[in-house]
Amino acid sequence: MSRFSKQIASYWQQTGAVIRNEFHTIFTDKGVILILVFALLIYATAYSLAYGSQVLRNVPIGVVDECRTPTSRALIDAFNSGPNTYVAYTPTSMEEAKELFHARKIYGVVYIPSDYERNLYGGEQANVAIYCDASYFLMYRQVFQELVTSIGQTGAMVEFQRLVAKGANIPQARATTQPVIYQSHNLFNPYLGYGTFVMPAIIMVIIQQTMLIGIGMIGGTWREFGLYHKLCPAGRRRMSTLPIVVGRALVYALIYAVTCTLVLGLLYRLFHFPMNGDPWTVGIFMVAYMSACIAMGIAVSTLFRYRENSLLLLLWTSIPMLMVSGVSFPREGIPEWLYNLGQLLPSSHGVDGFIRVQTMGASTAEVFGEIKWLIILTIVYGGLACIGIHQVIRRELKQREAACAAEKGRSE
Amino acid sequence: MPGFFHNVYAVARRETRRLIHQPMYLVLMVVLPVVSFSFFAILFGQGAIRNVPIAVLDQDNTTLSRKVVQMIDETPTAMVSYGIQDMAEGERLMREGKVMAIIQIPAFFEKSILSNSQTHLENYVSGTNITVNGLLSKDIQTAVTTFSAGIQLQLLMKQGLTERQAMAQLMPVRFDKHVLFNPHINYGYYLAPSFLPMMLMIFVVMVTTFSLGTELKLSTSREWIETAGDSVWAALIGKLLPITVVMFLIGLVMLIVNFKIVGTPLNGSLAMILVGTLFFILSYQSISVLIVSLLANLRLSLSIGGGYSVLAFTFSGLTFPIMAMWEPMQWVSWFFPFTFYTDLFVDQMLRGTPWVYSLPDLGYMALFIVLPMLCLPRLKRVATEEKFWGRL
Numbered sequence: 096m097s098r099f100s101k102q103i104a105s106y107w108q109q110t111g112a113v114i115r116n117e118f119h120t121i122f123t124d125k126g127v128i129l130i131l132v133f134a135l136l137i138y139a140t141a142y143s144l145a146y147g148s149q150v151l152r153n154v155p156i157g158v159v160d161e162c163r164t165p166t167s168r169a170l171i172d173a174f175n176s177g178p179n180t181y182v183a184y185t186p187t188s189m190e191e192a193k194e195l196f197h198a199r200k201i202y203g204v205v206y207i208p209s210d211y212e213r214n215l216y217g218g219e220q221a222n223v224a225i226y227c228d229a230s231y232f233l234m235y236r237q238v239f240q241e242l243v244t245s246i247g248q249t250g251a252m253v254e255f256q257r258l259v260a261k262g263a264n265i266p267q268a269r270a271t272t273q274p275v276i277y278q279s280h281n282l283f284n285p286y287l288g289y290g291t292f293v294m295p296a297i298i299m300v301i302i303q304q305t306m307l308i309g310i311g312m313i314g315g316t317w318r319e320f321g322l323y324h325k326l327c328p329a330g331r332r333r334m335s336t337l338p339i340v341v342g343r344a345l346v347y348a349l350i351y352a353v354t355c356t357l358v359l360g361l362l363y364r365l366f367h368f369p370m371n372g373d374p375w376t377v378g379i380f381m382v383a384y385m386s387a388c389i390a391m392g393i394a395v396s397t398l399f400r401y402r403e404n405s406l407l408l409l410l411w412t413s414i415p416m417l418m419v420s421g422v423s424f425p426r427e428g429i430p431e432w433l434y435n436l437g438q439l440l441p442s443s444h445g446v447d448g449f450i451r452v453q454t455m456g457a458s459t460a461e462v463f464g465e466i467k468w469l470i471i472l473t474i475v476y477g478g479l480a481c482i483g484i485h486q487v488i489r490r491e492l493k494q495r496e497a498a499c500a501a502e503k504g505r506s507e
Numbered sequence: 508m509p510g511f512f513h514n515v516y517a518v519a520r521r522e523t524r525r526l527i528h529q530p531m532y533l534v535l536m537v538v539l540p541v542v543s544f545s546f547f548a549i550l551f552g553q554g555a556i557r558n559v560p561i562a563v564l565d566q567d568n569t570t571l572s573r574k575v576v577q578m579i580d581e582t583p584t585a586m587v588s589y590g591i592q593d594m595a596e597g598e599r600l601m602r603e604g605k606v607m608a609i610i611q612i613p614a615f616f617e618k619s620i621l622s623n624s625q626t627h628l629e630n631y632v633s634g635t636n637i638t639v640n641g642l643l644s645k646d647i648q649t650a651v652t653t654f655s656a657g658i659q660l661q662l663l664m665k666q667g668l669t670e671r672q673a674m675a676q677l678m679p680v681r682f683d684k685h686v687l688f689n690p691h692i693n694y695g696y697y698l699a700p701s702f703l704p705m706m707l708m709i710f711v712v713m714v715t716t717f718s719l720g721t722e723l724k725l726s727t728s729r730e731w732i733e734t735a736g737d738s739v740w741a742a743l744i745g746k747l748l749p750i751t752v753v754m755f756l757i758g759l760v761m762l763i764v765n766f767k768i769v770g771t772p773l774n775g776s777l778a779m780i781l782v783g784t785l786f787f788i789l790s791y792q793s794i795s796v797l798i799v800s801l802l803a804n805l806r807l808s809l810s811i812g813g814g815y816s817v818l819a820f821t822f823s824g825l826t827f828p829i830m831a832m833w834e835p836m837q838w839v840s841w842f843f844p845f846t847f848y849t850d851l852f853v854d855q856m857l858r859g860t861p862w863v864y865s866l867p868d869l870g871y872m873a874l875f876i877v878l879p880m881l882c883l884p885r886l887k888r889v890a891t892e893e894k895f896w897g898r899l
Binding site: 125126129130134137138141142144145146147148150151152154170197198215218219220221222223224225226227228229230231232233234235236239242243246249250253254257258266267269270271272273274275276277278279280281282283284285287288289291292312402403404406407408410411413414415418419422423424425427428429430433447450451454455456457458461462464 | 531534535539543546547549550551552553555556557558559575599601602603604620623624625626627628629630631632633634635636637638639640641644647648651652654655658659662663672674675676677678679680681682683684685686687688689690692694697698702705706709710713717720805806807809810813814817818820821822824825826827828830831832833836839853854857858860861864
């Protein structure tokens with residue numbers, strides 16, 4: 096056998112040993128199983144359940160009707176007939192409305208003045224006042240949209256009737272009432288479901304975070320108890336860290352292949368999240384994302400000295416990482432430098448690319464930019480992981496040697 | 508009773524020494540909270556969301572169609588970045604993540620308007636980000652409505668109406684809009700009061716669990732109880748008090764970041780917010796004690812406590828209202844003190860609710876402080892029996 100094939104064979108052997116050792120470590124450690132295997136499934140299910148209803152409907156509002164005529168009641172009916180609001184209370188005064196508001200019984204108030212009908216029939220402009228609670232974004236959007244649409248439709252109806260009464264023919268009256276029909280179509284998420292919006296991003300971030308914390312916990316445990324050197328085959332002079340990194344990465348990849356298939360196959364179907372991606376594209380993208388996450392996980396894990404450190408130090412980063420990926424808080428609102436810094440995280444590319452593949456049906460070519468970045472990150476973090484493991488093992492071996500020497504010195 | 512205070516003092520002194528000597532406490536109680544608050548202060552510093560790129564497919568290419576495109580471009584949210592030749596090109600741009608919306612203006616747009624017949628304008632907005640979608644849809648709709656109203660006004664005035672008459676004709680029902688509490692829809696005002704307390708909570712849970720759990724992990728818990736003269740109450744109060752004090756001070760830093768740097772208004776009672784913050788910290792400390800007592804394992808307690816605290820955000824209803832959730836999920840939201848704290852916080856910060864309305868929230872948080880204390884006998888057993896120590 097040539098030297099080269101000998102080397103390959105020994106690498107192969109070492110990788111096999113690393114894989115066996117890794118499986119043993121993970122599946123004999125409840126804490127690690129909980130985070131690496133179950134956390135993704137538990138969280139993905141919990142969040143999907145919370146966001147499962149997708150849309151906010153029937154927000155209670157109050158109407159103060161000073162007019163009390165069939166015309167004003169028609170307007171109230173218009174608020175009631177839309178999907179987003181219903182008139183829960185008709186308080187008699189604004190004071191009363193305010194109390195209901197503070198008690199969180201209603202989230203919007205419409206005030207119809209007493210001259211509403213008179214103005215409307217007298218060819219004048221009738222005024223109503225609307226008060227929307229903007230302390231909750233979704234609440235505000237639903238209430239405001241519904242009120243404005245109802246009022247607009249009521250107004251258009253009146254205008255149309257007035258024109259026809261003046262003798263205009265119907266197409267003409269229509270064109271004058273509404274010269275430009277504006278139609279807005281929501282693509283990929285027609286009812287603007289909240290789950291459809293956030294779940295892809297949350298799932299991607301959970302994958303990365305559970306990997307960082309889980310692998311970090313393994314690394315911390317090994318360092319706390321001095322187990323790293325076991326990864327290095329006994330009697331080997333030159334240390335090769337590449338098989339260690341590759342072997343460990345394969346194990347994590349295998350675990351996540353199973354859990355991700357469950358999440359993307361089963362959970363996605365159960366909760367009817369959009370699956371517009373071509374399965375091959377989704378697969379390729381996930382492989383790239385997973386490699387970057389694992390490489391980063393192994394690189395970071397060499398920094399933790401104790402078992403619990405990864406959890407203590409990394410748990411809080413989940414929300415900031417979700418934020419810099421530009422989903423919950425739009426990219427246009429993030430300072431440029433912070434966004435660019437976020438590009439060092441696999442999740443930023445992963446979230447963006449995954450939404451485009453799975454929700455919007457983008458092809459591999461259309462997310463090539465993200466895949467390229469994920470590969471670059473895999474290489475960079477993979478290199479750092481090799482260096483990190485090399486350092487840790489060297490330090491551990493030195494310490495053992497020193498301990499051995501001390502032991503010897505004492506026994507002599 | 509003096510003996511009790513003496514014991515509490517002894518434990519508090521022991522705890523303070525531990526806090527100073529283990530650098531992890533400094534990191535968890537001061538460094539990381541401040542880093543995370545700064546992160547959100549920077550993130551929300553920009554405030555409003557502006558210039559989201561969109562594409563325009565102008566099949567008419569006339570003065571009027573260019574006019575409406577210009578009006579859309581001038582809105583705060585939308586920025587026309589691409590003029591495209593067909594819808595396929597627009598779809599590709601959208602899938603590549605370069606535009607969030609496509610505006611389509613049909614041929615004969617101008618001609619239809621001038622000849623007084625109806626035409627249309629289509630807006631295809633991506634629904635993948637409902638925040639951007641909401642802002643973009645609203646701005647584009649406003650621009651098109653304004654454009655359309657301008658045309659109507661001209662048409663009606665040509666027919667001999669005065670401007671006042673024409674206005675009454677084209678908009679028979681006018682509305683005065685009052686956007687309460689967040690008139691400029693500053694997105695930071697929504698998110699800062701939720702994320703900043705979220706960070707505070709995570710660190711309270713982490714540091715409390717860590718300080719109790721390490722006693723078990725390093726088998727020092729009997730010494731801890733002995734310092735308190737074998738009183739588990741004195742042991743617990745003495746241990747938690749220094750952490751409570753530090754975390755409350757960090758809570759003040761959080762409030763300063765929120766009100767002074769992010770710049771949210773303070774329309775209600777500051778006293779109520781301060782009391783609420785104290786209750787909030789105590790309730791999560793109390794829950795951490797419960798978790799450690801039940802599990803008697805540092806790392807598992809951290810996992811469970813961490814998982815529990817991260818979930819709180821979703822169920823608080825700040826982004827997705829509790830009202831909209833399925834009913835069983837609405838019950839789940841009652842299991843998190845965070846829900847009540849953010850209610851109180853939003854009420855007192857933005858809505859200017861009279862403080863009486865926030866008392867129930869304080870009451871619920873108080874329950875979370877008191878109820879977990881039922882586990883104290885178990886805590887004493889765990890702390891004094893060796894079989895619970897040194898677990899991984």
